[in-house]
Amino acid sequence: MIAIVDCNNFYASCERLFNPRIKTRPVVVLSNNDGCVVARSEEAKALGIKMGEAAFAIEDMLEKNNVAVYSSNYTLYGSVSNRVMSTLSRYSPNMEIYSIDEAFLDFSGMKDLFGLAADIKRTIEQEVGIPVSVGVAPSKTLAKLANRFTKKHFRDIGVHVLDSPEKTIAALAATPVEDIWGVGAQYAALLHKHNMHTALDFSRASDDWVRKEMSVVGLRMLHELRGIPSIELQEEPPPKKGMGVSRSFGKLLTDKNDIREALASYMAICGERLRRQKSCAKLITIFLHTNNFRTQDKQYYRSINVQLPTATNSTKELIHYAMLGLDRIFKPGFNFKKVGVLAQDLVPEDQVQQNLFSEADLERDARLMKALDNINQHFSNKQLVRFAIQGNGTKWKLRQEKLSACFTTRVPEILKAKVGHV
DNA sequence: TCTGGGGTCCTAGGACCC
DNA sequence: TCTGGGGTCCTAGGACCC
Numbered sequence: 001m002i003a004i005v006d007c008n009n010f011y012a013s014c015e016r017l018f019n020p021r022i023k024t025r026p027v028v029v030l031s032n033n034d035g036c037v038v039a040r041s042e043e044a045k046a047l048g049i050k051m052g053e054a055a056f057a058i059e060d061m062l063e064k065n066n067v068a069v070y071s072s073n074y075t076l077y078g079s080v081s082n083r084v085m086s087t088l089s090r091y092s093p094n095m096e097i098y099s100i101d102e103a104f105l106d107f108s109g110m111k112d113l114f115g116l117a118a119d120i121k122r123t124i125e126q127e128v129g130i131p132v133s134v135g136v137a138p139s140k141t142l143a144k145l146a147n148r149f150t151k152k153h154f155r156d157i158g159v160h161v162l163d164s165p166e167k168t169i170a171a172l173a174a175t176p177v178e179d180i181w182g183v184g185a186q187y188a189a190l191l192h193k194h195n196m197h198t199a200l201d202f203s204r205a206s207d208d209w210v211r212k213e214m215s216v217v218g219l220r221m222l223h224e225l226r227g228i229p230s231i232e233l234q235e236e237p238p239p240k241k242g243m244g245v246s247r248s249f250g251k252l253l254t255d256k257n258d259i260r261e262a263l264a265s266y267m268a269i270c271g272e273r274l275r276r277q278k279s280c281a282k283l284i285t286i287f288l289h290t291n292n293f294r295t296q297d298k299q300y301y302r303s304i305n306v307q308l309p310t311a312t313n314s315t316k317e318l319i320h321y322a323m324l325g326l327d328r329i330f331k332p333g334f335n336f337k338k339v340g341v342l343a344q345d346l347v348p349e350d351q352v353q354q355n356l357f358s359e360a361d362l363e364r365d366a367r368l369m370k371a372l373d374n375i376n377q378h379f380s381n382k383q384l385v386r387f388a389i390q391g392n393g394t395k396w397k398l399r400q401e402k403l404s405a406c407f408t409t410r411v412p413e414i415l416k417a418k419v420g421h422v
Numbered sequence: 423t424c425t426g427g428g429g430t431c432c433t434a435g436g437a438c439c440c
Numbered sequence: 441t442c443t444g445g446g447g448t449c450c451t452a453g454g455a456c457c458c
Contacts, residue, residue, distance in 0.1 A: 010458095030426090031425090031426035031427075032426050032427060033424090033425090033426065033427095034424085034426095035424080035425055035426050036425055036426065038426070038427095038458095052425085052426085053425085054424070054425040055424075055425080056423075056424035056425075057424085057425080059424090072426085072427095098457095098458085099457080099458050100458075101458080102458080181456095181457080182455095182456065182457080183456085184455060184456050184457085185455090185456095186454080186455060186456085187455075187456085214455095215431095215432060215433070215455095216431095216432075217431070217432065217455080217456080240429085241429090241430085242429085243428080243429090244427085244428065244429080245427090245428090246426095246427070246428085247426085247427080248425090248426070248427090251423080251424090252423095291425085293424095293425055340427090399424090
């Protein structure tokens with residue numbers, strides 16, 4: 001049996017954790033750039049605020065309903081996540097951290113699964129202060145389904161175990177196809193078109209039809225819903241195949257120099273992440289595009305691959321080649337919204353084929369990067385030390401107007417408690 | 423004026439080789 | 441009038457997840 005533990009409204013719950021004053025107010029957290037809603041408390045959901053809704057479109061409504069609005073504070077959420085995960089790891093030797101707010105636990109061979117799940121819920125809420133829900137079932141997909149089922153129908157219990165055919169069928173029948181893990185808008189439309197509306201309907205579809213219409217991905221889902229585990233628990237996260245950094249600009253940009261600054265800064269972040277996981281990239285992809293929500297604007301989307309002569313994770317080298325790429329795809333006369341970079345063909349740092357002629361440079365570069373990382377790390381990854389080309393971000397940087405403090409990671413921002421007189 | 427970012431996996435089709 | 445077939449690698453695009 002497999003359990004999935006999922007933090008309820010995670011980002012919103014994190015904001016509440018350090019700000020008791022918003023315990024009873026509706027809370028929403030916005031995406032990067034304060035663009036759209038990415039997390040909502042129950043009260044916010046009850047107001048009809050949708051996931052992904054554009055913030056500017058509901059501004060008045062948020063104010064009228066006294067909604068507490070926050071910019072995303074990933075440093076804070078990451079550190080709360082670490083606490084949740086370390087508590088969870090006490091409950092099973094085999095665990096997969098699936099996302100910032102979810103983990104699968106292997107419950108095979110364990111007894112009293114309901115009691116165990118209930119204990120997890122109680123403990124996380126007491127020790128970390130984040131509400132969670134737990135679903136337990138024979139497969140990951142059914143565990144996710146059990147989790148959603150309890151959230152919808154038994155929220156106050158927050159724990160559900162599918163340990164009998166009767167309970168499984170009841171949960172399948174109560175779950176619309178679009179709520180199945182792995183079914184998005186396209187597959188949901190397809191299933192409805194063929195008269196399958198609940199997970200139970202889908203679980204009774206024929207293998208051949210599903211294979212043909214939904215590929216092997218659909219087939220795997222189908223088997224999982226029938227209780228045959230087909231998606232394994234992944235304890236070690238597999239090495240990343242690529243890593244990308246991109247951001248929408250705080251405002252539209254037309255000037256190539258501004259875009260160069262932004263791209264250099266994203267490349268620097270990417271380089272830092274590469275060094276942290278001790279990888280080098282052999283290929284980088286640069287892309288640049290306009291805002292396709294603005295129908296009044298001419299649209300432009302281009303990307304380009306730049307093969308690096310030697311795999312590298314030196315910010316200096318990476319920026320150099322990123323700029324060459326940008327030179328080839330930049331075109332004046334457009335309102336640009338976003339630029340980004342993907343580092344691909346990653347190889348372990350210690351397996352890089354070195355170019356015979358540049359070893360001295362490589363070593364010097366590596367020392368420079370190490371010094372730079374040390375300093376920046378000390379200042380909570382704020383990229384205090386930058387290359388000149390990165391500029392200061394005044395033209396393109398994100399809007400983050402409602403950022404909460406880094407309560408858990410920056411000493412000056414640790415929560416202060418006042419005790420005694422008012 | 424304002425609509426996120428970072429990933430994964432799968433498939434189809436083209437290029438190329440023998 | 442005829443115009444192979446199979447394997448591999450690459451890329452673009454689609455679908456999904458949180």
